Amino acid sequence: EAGVAQSPRYKIIEKRQSVAFWCNPISGHATLYWYQQILGQGPKLLIQFQNNGVVDDSQLPKDRFSAERLKGVDSTLKIQPAKLEDSAVYLCASSRDFVNEKLFFGSGTQLSVL
Amino acid sequence: AQTVTQSQPEMSVQEAETVTLSCTYDTSESDYYLFWYKQPPSRQMILVIRQEAYKQQNATENRFSVNFQKAAKSFSLKISDSQLGDAAMYFCAYRSLNNAGNMLTFGGGTRLMVKP
Numbered sequence: 465e466a467g468v469a470q471s472p473r474y475k476i477i478e479k480r481q482s483v484a485f486w487c488n489p490i491s492g493h494a495t496l497y498w499y500q501q502i503l504g505q506g507p508k509l510l511i512q513f514q515n516n517g518v519v520d521d522s523q524l525p526k527d528r529f530s531a532e533r534l535k536g537v538d539s540t541l542k543i544q545p546a547k548l549e550d551s552a553v554y555l556c557a558s559s560r561d562f563v564n565e566k567l568f569f570g571s572g573t574q575l576s577v578l
Numbered sequence: 579a580q581t582v583t584q585s586q587p588e589m590s591v592q593e594a595e596t597v598t599l600s601c602t603y604d605t606s607e608s609d610y611y612l613f614w615y616k617q618p619p620s621r622q623m624i625l626v627i628r629q630e631a632y633k634q635q636n637a638t639e640n641r642f643s644v645n646f647q648k649a650a651k652s653f654s655l656k657i658s659d660s661q662l663g664d665a666a667m668y669f670c671a672y673r674s675l676n677n678a679g680n681m682l683t684f685g686g687g688t689r690l691m692v693k694p
Binding site for chain 1: 582620621622623624625669671681682684685686687
């Protein structure tokens, strides 16, 4: 089966600019996650969707970050405006449902904010 | 809140030998899952092994096994017969069974180097 697809693979922007990341989960997976991985750290959950509804966004900086999952399939994560501390790898993952603990990860988008 | 600690930023092992990566966690819960994930340079997180807290038997997947000490809140990963392809970042992760979703709390990672 095809894996979790993410694009772009790399993105370089200047601070205060906007950026968007795209994720297409494995077909049939109802649950989708966005993780932020700062260099030298483990991933941190930003937001979790079940179909097109939000399950947990308690760690999402809502003043600048937004995410949507229209039609319960692919998802977009946006940062507006970006700060230097947003430089990180943004990983998308999916699972069959939020009870199933097996997550499948994409290869992430590496964001550099200059 | 749960925390996961990996005290070894880097480890090195000779090819074909055995290495153990350490992980400790802090929780007040009795039921949870623990995981080891591998992250190669491709950045994709790959599940290596998982352990249910209610199981006393240590999980094993081919060359990978864990030493789960629930009372000590310790969860180490042993890699036997190390191969060059094992070189990667390894992350220990915790999943509570009490929250509504499937949130994983990750440790800071250990970089494993395999010498030929």
